[in-house]
């Protein structure tokens with residue numbers, strides 16, 4: 033049973049139409065529902081109306097109509113254009129109101145979908161691990177559509193397999209992937225199907241420009257209600273928005289790797305120019321990371337610090353190998369040329385849009401705390417954090433590496449030399465951080481490929497030495 037009053041948001045026009053037809057045209061008007069039962073009526077008192085006609089509301093579904101009655105058929109025929117006009121206006125109102133209601137519902141749905149996407153976007157911003165991003169997306173969608181289980185199966189940066197699950201084991205995932213209903217599917221669009229055991233599966237492809245790269249599947253166990261059309265629609269919309277994000281993340285990931293490998297290749301090329309400094313840039317990057325780790329700088333800064341370490345001597349590419357590997361003493365002219373390598377580094381790196389801290393770290397590693405360094409003679413904290421870190425890492429490696437004119441210095445002596453330079457040459461905080469790194473669990477890794485190992489084979493003795501050295505460095509700070 034349905035009545036026009038259930039469908040109209042505003043019934044004023046219906047009431048006015050009935051009043052007009054009853055009062056101006058002297059008709060008896062009855063509004064009936066879909067089963068012909070009166071829901072409203074108007075009639076002029078004392079007026080007999082034996083002639084009547086029924087006019088259904090032309091709106092789907094069946095919502096009844098008007099029954100109009102008059103004293104005779106002629107009067108009813110004369111009134112008919114007015115009746116039809118009122119009915120047409122009511123139909124227009126119903127259509128407009130329905131359209132408005134549907135639009136409002138769509139807007140509400142869209143708004144909840146946007147809210148969902150916003151929530152996911154906020155969570156994945158700053159995460160540069162592809163698998164972690166997939167996990168967050170999978171967990172969020174699973175919770176939103178109240179799936180019992182779910183998985184994402186797709187390709188990683190080098191087309192390797194990536195599997196991420198939500199409340200399901202690897203075996204359960206394989207079983208779901210091999211279920212007949214999914215094997216039959218291989219669909220390019222989001223679908224719902226029922227598995228052999230009665231579980232409801234919601235499948236969505238992950239599409240990239242070159243074709244399909246993977247699939248997202250959600251499971252609702254047998255005995256629970258099946259996935260609905262609106263849940264399918266939501267996952268379809270999310271998939272459309274998220275697929276390009278997946279592609280971007282994959283490309284971003286591979287670009288990061290490509291970038292880092294290019295920088296490492298460059299560093300290797302620079303190191304190869306001087307047989308005595310072989311591996312220098314790699315060790316400097318490692319020592320710099322050890323210092324950065326002790327300073328607890330964030331992972332993005334650590335990445336940049338590593339790159340700055342690899343790049344710090346890039347400018348040496350512009351200096352002749354004959355000068356770089358000269359066994360004897362350098363002439364003052366040759367020394368001036370070598371001192372220009374940070375300027376060459378600047379010239380090479382300037383056109384590339386690198387984070388400023390990488391540039392500063394690479395260019396300022398020969399600046400000294402008292403302003404006696406080069407190329408700019410910067411002093412104190414005018415030297416960037418990366419510059420002060422790499423200065424310590426660079427000198428430590430230079431001291432512990434063999435040179436054509438001297439032997440490599442033992443670790444203990446090199447550390448004492450660094451401590452002697454606190455405040456005048458090196459930032460004490462960086463020196464102390466480096467000593468702390470050598471006292472930490474990562475010591476063996478840091479010192480692993482050092483040219484000249486520590487004199488103390490007994491790690492206990494080395495630790496005692498480092499403790500004393502830290503106290504010395506702190507005292508230098510107090511003075």
Ligand SMILES: [Fe+2]
Nearest residue numbers: 344345397398
């Ligand atoms: Fe240098």
